[in-house]
Amino acid sequence: MTTPPPRHLRRLPGQNALVTGASGAFGNATMAVLRRLGVNVVGIDLKPAPDVIGCDITDDEQVRQGVTEALERLDGRVDLLIHYAGVGPAVDIGRTPDAHVHQALEVNLLGPWRVTAAAMPALLRSRGRVIITASLLSGLQLPFAGAYTVSKRALTAYADCLRAEYGTHIGVTTVYPGYVDTPIHDSSRATGVALDGLVPAERERDTVMSVVRAAGARRAPRDVASTALGTVGLRLFRHFPGTTEQIVSLQVGLLLADGAFGDAEIARGLHERHGHSPVRPDAS
Template identity: 45%
Template sequence: MSKQTQQDVRGKRVLITGASGTIGRSLGARLVAAGAQVVGLDLRPTGDELFPVVECDVTDDASVTAAVADAVARLGGRLDVLVNNAGVGGPAPAELAPSEEVRRQLDINLLGTWRVTAACVDALVASRGRVVMVTSRMAVLQLPLAAAYGASKRAMVAYADALRHELGTHVGVTCVYPSAVRSPIHDSTAAAGLSLEGMSTYEPLEGVVDAIVRAAFSTRVLRDVTTTRKGAIEFFIARHLPALSDRIVQRTLASRARAGAFDAAELAAGVVRRHRELA
């Protein structure tokens, strides 16, 4: 981003959730190197981040209230940018009744974002700041066998829309849509035999961080930011040609199911059976 289209990052006060994870840690390090003041929130700070990280459970109201107050105090009582990055994934087929795993993802990805943002509203309004929602390509292009993650991220975008209507006179709200980045967030899905390898391609972490920085510091508030050229195409197709995106996903799922990709996955037994019956 050119100097003409980006605010000066130096001295900006930034709060990042999920700050000890793959994206949060890299983003925080980038911003610190650029001269920003950064504080993170994370359930399990590692202690070796390049910026202070406050322990916070985003599923707990009291924890969020206390952690955000601590973080803003560390930033000198001001907050220019909130990056809602905390999130989890996991196996959750849509055909099965909601499990504890489903509730966990909704509580962290959606309600955790809501709790933290609400706790930051006064500080953001005072600074005429920005909120950046790190959503997912799955907010617009749902993949099978991961219904909770897609539902939580799509709901996160709806929350961002409502926030934009309510705070838009004073606070900019931007959604960023990464695809998949190699990180531990995919471990539980892979362990359940539901890896989306072959349905989703990994993208460079650096590009995701670039997109978040662009969303946070562009001189003009951006509404939606994709992270790759391929992601921009997928975003356009999902938004404007949903029947086409449905066909692409369905054909890919059928091919993988018939090839045995999910044979060891108990949670995918229904998908496998139905596709084998069609063979």
């Protein structure tokens, strides 16, 4: 006999969901959990897979076609739109915006905007729910994460505006994961400025279940962090931004004094501005 879902998830069976970034770590796991809860799920992603439609969310026409196909598979109804698609390039915020910056804005901000707009008629018909995955980094300014931080903070503003204009007919939730070890960090690792160890790590499951609980809640929660510590951080970043900046500045200074990012070309200027010489691996 099938065990019924917990009370706070009982609204989910029989609903239809569309997930962006569906082939990624969060998206794939979320689709699996939703299916086990009886949700009909279709995903879109650059990488097509079973039940995942190939779609570049930076392309208007592909989004229109991808969402149309998804709706056809879902019999024209979508109750949940869950956004995970994202990129995390490492950039120097003091330099002219390059292709990595444009990609971050296109994927992290304009991608969810495009997909939501394409799905909006269906969401309004079903009085559905949009769940937008932002990041605690939207309020925490770490070195070389500027493109990601700017795009994710703008994404939170988009969610707030969406709620203000459409909140009478759809629910809008913003989820704020912390640092989770997923392939999104491959770019910063390759550049030599990974965030590993700079902030407390969370589990993939923390984010996935926060999203699922938000989807199953009787009323759409406004803002959700993935962990108790993340909730504390979210409040700190919002209500005490000056204190947050001082903490980050102190931590960065200590890390640089200890040779952090020493072999990364992108970090040379930061070392110089802090009065430190980069520590090279072959230094004696």
